[in-house]
Amino acid sequence: MPGRIMIVDDAAFMRMMLKDILTKNGYEVVAEASNGHEAVLKYEETRPDLVTMDITMPEMDGITAVKEIRKKDPQAKIIMCSAMGQQAMVVDAIQAGARDFIVKPFKPDRVIEAVKKVLGN
Amino acid sequence: MGDTFDVSHYLGVFIEEAKEHIESLEENLVKLEKEPYNQDLIQAIFRSFHTIKGSSGSMGFQQMTELAHLLENLLDRVRRGEVSVSSSLIDLLLQGVDFSKRMLEEITKKGQEPDWNMEEIFSALQDFRGEKEKDDSGEYWLTVKLASDCSMKGVRAYLVISRLQDSGIEVVNTVPSLSDLEGENFGQSFDILVRTALPPEEVAKIVGSVAEIERVEVKEGEEEEKNRIEEKEEKNTIPPTGEQKITTNLKKTVRVDVERLDSLLNLVGELVIDRTRLEDIIQRLKDYQELVQFREILSDTTTHIGRVTNDLQMEIMKARMLPLAEVFNRFPRLIRDLARQSGKEIDFIIEGEETELDRSLLEEITDPLIHLLRNAVDHGIESREERINKGKPPQGKVILRAYQEENSVVIVVEDDGRGLDVEKIKDKVVGMGLVTPEEVSKMSEREIVDFIFYPGFSTSDEVTEVSGRGVGMDVVKRNIERVNGQVRVESQLGVGTTFYLRLPLTLAIIRALLVKVGESIYSIPLSDVVEIEKVEKKDTYWVNRVLTTLFRGKTLPLLWLEALLDSRKYNFISEDEIPEVLYTVVVSASSSLAGLVVDEVLGEQEIVIKSLGSYMRDVRGLGGATILGDGGISLIIDVASLLWKFSRAGG
Secondary structure: OOOEEEEEOOOHHHHHHHHHHHHHOOOEEEEEEOOHHHHHHHHHHHOOOEEEEEOOOOOOOHHHHHHHHHHHOOOOOEEEEEOOOOHHHHHHHHHHOOOEEEEOOOOHHHHHHHHHHHHOO | OOOOOOOHHHHHHHHHHHHHHHHHHHHHHHHHHHOOOOHHHHHHHHHHHHHHHHHHHHHOOHHHHHHHHHHHHHHHHHHOOOOOOOHHHHHHHHHHHHHHHHHHHHHHHHOOOOOOOOHHHHHHHHHHHHHHHOOOOEEEEEEEEEOOOOOOHHHHHHHHHHHHHHOOOEEEEEEOOHHHHHOOOOOOEEEEEEEEOOOHHHHHHHHHOOOOEEEEEEEEOHHHHHHHHHHHHHHOOOOOOOOOOOOOOOOOOOOOOHHHHHHHHHHHHHHHHHHHHHHHHHHHHOOOHHHHHHHHHHHHHHHHHHHHHHHHHHHHHHHHEEEOHHHHOOHHHHHHHHHHHHOOOEEEEEEOOOOEEEHHHHHHHHHHHHHHHHHHHHHHOOOHHHHHHOOOOOOEEEEEEEEEEOOEEEEEEEEOOOOOOHHHHHHHHHHOOOOOHHHHHHOOHHHHHHHHHOOOOOOOOOOOOOOOOOOOHHHHHHHHHHOOOEEEEEEEOOOEEEEEEEEEOOOOEEEEEEEEEOOEEEEEEHHHEEEEEEEEHHHEEEEOOEEEEEEOOEEEEEEEHHHHHOOOOHHHOOHHHOOOEEEEEEEEEOOEEEEEEEOEEEEEEEEEOEOOOHHHOOOOOEEEEEEOOOOOEEEEEOHHHHHHHHHHOOO
């Protein structure tokens, strides 16, 4: 059973691309956010099964957002979206509770694999 | 009936035996940590605890018996594979051994066991056992292969490990090491040793829940572990130095008080002097033709006495010799503890521990060696991170090596750490006002490095818990020189430091060459003599105001013994002071050669070294005195310090 996903990224282009990949594979994108602050609010509203989270964003970065979301929902499943060279930040995010990560530029197969594994299907 | 049985006669034997077991336990436990599956070791350790339990029980030392009993129990569980060997297990066992050791010290002092509260260690031993009892966990090696297009491999590996840990699985080890994994210093796959109660399929599933992993293989069993570790060792090209030896053999010996041996050796020394006097008398009898018969009989008897004294002396010497293992075996424990304290990883290698040395020397070198090893771990070896940054293997290496070279034993303490910083030493010596900046700029690297032996010298900026003990290198040097030894250091910045300690085999009796200079007779230890040469004046040259000659194709400086001991400089010899023929004793020390010019060479003789006494101890160039056959006194030349003096005088 595919799941309900929220996409968090400050770049509209990235959100669009991810949305395409996910919907083509039968997932439902229930929310989109362009910064961490917005992500935390929308997470509460929609309670998605999974979040894809960009790291560098204005207002609130992805790592802080992971922490905030996990505070509210310790079961929250979050996949980090990282650019090359952000190793240290991905490690921080994993320590904060992120379940997995994907590296830009995204390959559809990799995105789907990570989402499937985190959702356990 | 047991109540009246008096066991106090056995106290001495009990203490000695327990001591030996405790020593071998320390050694074997440290070894076990490196070879967790070595059944022979486990067996040996078990037996030691068992023996201590039995004998302390017979002696009526209840606390000690209980302690040994708990330790034995724990070992039994290790033996049956119920508890696996880990650093925390070794820590606890060593702690138990420490307790036994201190109890034994109390027993030695007071004849009865101390009344200590042992609850803590007892329950620690019990709990350790208890906790593991219900634990039916096993160890698996996982081989994780990442997808070929996987990016950020390091983070991926980190994620795998943290996923395992989040699932309550203990990650015991990884190949390559964690830091190599995080630094992406690996190919497409890596291995993880885990300990868990979960079945292997479950573990594989957990790893498989991480994205971008191509394959996970789980291998069970100890074989695998061994192979991997052996492989690793091969890669590091560590020579297997007696690693297989297990200290179980407790020698059957009669124990003799060291003082008794010392006084025996002194007595033999007196005999040697008397023999020399007899020989002297025989020489003088030559002038009395009518006594020729007596002279022959006396000569025969003296020869016989000579042979017997020689044998006697050899035997006593041998009895006083002990393998360096006696001292070296304590060090793996020391290094382990120091390494754990400082958070460094250290591979400690001992070589040549079977080399034998006079017992009294053994005692003298223990502290200097501890100091050198502490320094190596504390200041020599860099932190893990620093080593990785420098491109060195994260594990530091400290080597303790001994070997015999002619009449001396050489002990080498080597580390592959940061090395001595010559520039820093320069700043320091100038700062301390020992030399001026101009002088320093003219000094060779070796001369500068030698300043570390100067009293009060230290290059370490911060004093750590480990080395801040107030014992400096000057004390090391003094201790070694006091027993007629030499210390030398070689170092390369960033590569490592090596200390060489050269020690005489024994302290008491040496063969020496007697030479006459002016009115005095000097003894030059034969071990330092290379050759005796007759040099003609025409074959000498002045090089840098030093009179020299050619010896085996090399330049040999000629030194006037008298002038050197007088602190007169060699170059005070003027051209017309040079005799036509120079009787030259070629000596060597610390790989440098020199010719000592003397008036006459008298011959070779065995001499008994007598100390010069404290008020003359530090006279450079002299190593003691001896009594000659005619009752006269001869000063013994200490070649090493004499040559040092020469080089300082402007060589």
